[in-house]
Amino acid sequence: MRVIADFHLHSKYSRATSRDMDLEHIALSTQRKGINIIGTGDFTHPEWFHELTSKLEPAEEGFYKLKNQNDKNNKIENQVRFIITGEISNIYQRGGKTRRVHNVIVLPSLESAEKINNALSWQGNLKSDGRPILGMDSEELLKIVFKAEPKAMFIPAHIWTPWFAVFGSMSGFNSLEEAFGENTKYLSALETGLSSDPQMNWRISSLDKFALVSNSDAHSPNNIGREANIFNIDFNYSSLREAIIKKDRTKFLYTIEFFPEEGKYHYDGHRLCKVRMSPEERKKVKGICPVCGRSLTVGVLSRVEELADRPKGEVPANAIPFKSLVPIREIIAESFDCQVKTKAVEEEYQKLISQFPNEFYILLEASDKDLQKATTPKIANGIIGIREGKVILEPGYDGEYGKVKAFSDKELKDIAAQEELF
Secondary structure, three states: OEEEEEOOEOOOOOOOOOOOOOHHHHHHHHHHHOOOEEEOOOOOOHHHHHHHHHHEEEOOOOOEEEOOOOOOOOOHHHOOEEEEEEEEEEEEEEOOEEEEEEEEEEEOOHHHHHHHHHHHOOOOOHHHOOOOEEOOOHHHHHHHHHHHOOOOEEEEOOOOOOOOOOOOOOOOOOOHHHHHHHHHHHOOOEEOOOOOOHHHHOOOHHHOOOOEEOOOOEOOHHHOOOOEEEEEOOOOHHHHHHHHHOOOOOOEEEEEEOOHHHOOOOEEEEOOOOEEEOHHHHHHOOOEOOOOOOEOEOOHHHHHHHHOOOOOOOOOOOOOOEEEOOOHHHHHHHHHOOOOOOHHHHHHHHHHHOOOOOHHHHHHOOOHHHHHHHOOHHHHHHHHHHHOOOOEEEOOEOOEOOEEEOOOHHHHHHHHHHHHHO
């Protein structure tokens, strides 16, 4: 069956995370998005783990559901299934440098999570944050995980983010082998992160053997599914794991991506100085901020350029395809010329979503005709245009999200005139 999965998110016990990131709100948002499998996030946190064990019950092999969920009159594909996941921040010394690397762990059971929690409790305070900081080497973490659970999936998180990633410009490595040594072969996949897409990662040939997964890293329910993974598999953990680890193009169909320019670290720059630069512009100023005279934060695009051994546009033979989308609330906000978190946007979103099965159906499958019937010309044209890649991009930098626009100023005026005419 066709399955949409988002493995990486955070609970209400993580820093800078919405209080609504509880199991009930996560399930509701997941269903509205059209996602079938959602990560629990934060399985290492004692209080969250208690909620997982008390509120979830086993469903299909390796998947869980809320105990009060009624499946009697609904198909499996319309239900929400949880998969046990968590992210760990590793800060340690390796190769004479301080390394800061985040890693995502995906597990087949709560029993496996309990074993790993027991092993990691000796390494640091798991209660301090939903994403705990442990002063241990990422390679050592990998060994602990697979000793406790051989069927685990270990995935380096948002691999290009400057401050906390395996290839990050500020504290990362130049190769996976430099970070994980002979255990590199046990990595299950690599997470591209919001500021890069598969096309950028295809430029590094050493990554070809790993599947590239995309996840939301959501800190609020509305952000669930902003990136995701599409499979055609039997509905169980083993089939899902096999599709990822074997990088099976018949089972791992494609990923849903942010336009990477919208990510917070795509370009180089200084947020406080309001300086944003492309890799070419940064080279001209020798990496020094023209406002404050300090070194610029080197973004994802520059870092990819540094490590690339392929030209832009080359596609590896076994590459998993991808599609770039923009969340519906962002499209509505642009058409209304207002912020995403407003009453008008939420009302229009609820109105639109009520007319279709879910949000991914609207973004990927709804016909042009049905969209025009369901909402305003601006919103319908925005969804259609984004499907076709017709976007205006303003890259993010140094922690500042970028902007993706579906309309030019002229297009907005033309559509407004059309609406006024009718």
